[in-house]
Amino acid sequence: MEFYQYDRWDNPIGPIAGILAARHRQEAGGENSLTLTTIGPLAKGDRIVWCDEGTWREHVANEPSATRDEDGVVSYETYCEDALAELFRDKVDEKRIRSGTATQGLTAVLEQTRWSLGTVTVTGSRTKSFYHCSVGESLQSIAETWGGEVYSSFAADERGITRRYVNFVGAMGSRSTHKRFEYRKDLLSVKRTVSADDVYTAMRGYGKGEAVGDDEWGRRITFADINSGKDYLADASALARWGRPDDKGGKAHAYGTAIFEDCEDAAELKELTQQALDDAKEPKVAYECKVLDLKGLGRSWEGVGTGDSVQVIDTAFNPALRLEARIMALDRNLLEPADVDVSIGNIRNDIGSEYAAQAAKINALQRRSASWDVAAYTPSSYINQIIDGLNKQFDAGMSYVYQSPEQGIIVGSVPLDPMSGKPTRLPAS
Structure with a gap:
């Protein structure tokens, strides 16, 4: 097996000589890495092209290291990442897919890159926004939103890699190997x-926060209106196996919560929540x-x-x-x-238990983010009304001004201490 080396600008260097060890690891929808041990060094950013039983692959040298043994012999080990990882250095400013397909989402985020759309078998319509993120992060988000696995593929000739493709399928591999x-x-x-993940027998589903209203600040949409008033879906067979005692001789559901930040349609939200329940109702x-x-x-x-x-x-x-x-x-x-x-x-453990606390914090932030969304989209006229009202109240009384190089200018409705700038009597506004 031969490995061909190119510099970071795709200029050919030649076959890599003196390979002592070569290991390839590929996960379904995850890591695709090549680790080479050689007698000569590889430079960070070098591209490694090789043919794997008729399939061309490209990896990028990302973590070179050198080791000298007791006999004074130096060897070089280089961890090489999938060339697809370069998309984490390409940016997406702002894209929005409304009730669109995965193909539309992929086409939008790959638009300014040198990668082409390859095989796409995932179906279904989703709503998704991409805002000030990398293309790589957008691909991860597409995989989570539409459900599937992303992988790279390549076309090559005597010059090296000629085309780079992003593929998105429901599941990599063959279903009929026997x-x-x-x-x-x-x-x-x-x-x-x-x-160690919890098993849930019922799942609540929440979408994007509703528009500003007198009594609906930050409230998330649900599918209760199309689900007999219930904002959750339940599974009877899962309840029988994984429910908990209800202290009445029966069984109570174990509820989970699924939040879909970009979902604005109740029917789509119900479908997504069902998928989340199906994924969580068995260990x-x-x-x-x-x-x-x-x-x-x-x-x-x-x-x-x-x-x-x-x-x-x-x-x-x-x-x-x-x-x-x-x-x-x-x-x-x-x-x-x-x-x-x-x-x-049937699972791939790509996040260890040490991240569980971080995940819990992220979920807590997600539950509160609807109110932040409301604040972000509050009309400027509404904000101006609040400012005008405060100004009128302020203008109704005297104003006291204090200024210092350290604290700048402070304006208050009560006298201020000349040394600290703090109010000398209450109430202060």
Whole structure:
């Protein structure tokens, strides 16, 4: 396998010689990295182009390091990120998609970049705003809003990469591989982990804050008007399995809350809330499997790719483990094809538990942001009325002025202390 080096301006440098180790990791809708260990250095920003079984890939050297061992030999290890990451350095000033498709959203945010729209299979209409953010952040937001996975692909010729594509699909990989990992065959070990995320049997859904009104400051829209007066959706089967005792001999729902900042339509909000409930009404389970890559031993029909659906059968568990799952990540030694780490499951843990507190704070801020939205969109005429009213009250009495280099000019309706600038009697206005 050859790796071709280009400088940050896409000028060819040549094949990379003296590769001691090469490892590629790809997650479904997530990390796509290449780590090279070489006898010579790579510069930060260099582009690495290589062909992966007929698929062209491009990575960018992002974190070079050099190590000298006890014998005085220096080796160089370079972590290279997906070239798609350059979109986190491209900007989006202001774009708004109203009841539009994912294709429209992608086209809008990629408009000023050198990337083209590739395969898009995600359907549905959503409303989404992009304001003073990076293109990369916009792609993440599109994946969350429309639901799907983003990945890069490339076209190349003898000159190097000729086209760069952003693809957006419901799920990467194949749904019909018929691949089975089995105990005593190619399934070496299994670790089963149940996520710490809460399970909800009912989900409240809230959209964008309503317009300014006498009694509706910051109130978020709901779908109660089209859902028999209820601002939540519930699942009876989830209640039977995951509800909590209600102290009356029955079961009570475990309520979750989903907030969709850009949603302004009740029907769309209900659909989004149903999706959130479907995702939260069962515990998420991940399986980390160590497998023997039979493809690397010459059995090409045993190969799998990132995102593929597979079966896992382990009779060492009691009862036997039989499940349908996805290849969530492949970590491959490119110089030794049989050395592969496979992560199998229905979730991808990309945020550790140490971020749980931060997530809670973010959710709290989201719940309060509707009132901030109202303030941001309050008509200037309304603000001017308030200012005029205050000025009239102020002008009705005497004004006392205090000035200092440290505190500037202070105007009050009561006498001010000449040293501190504070009121000498109350009430002060």
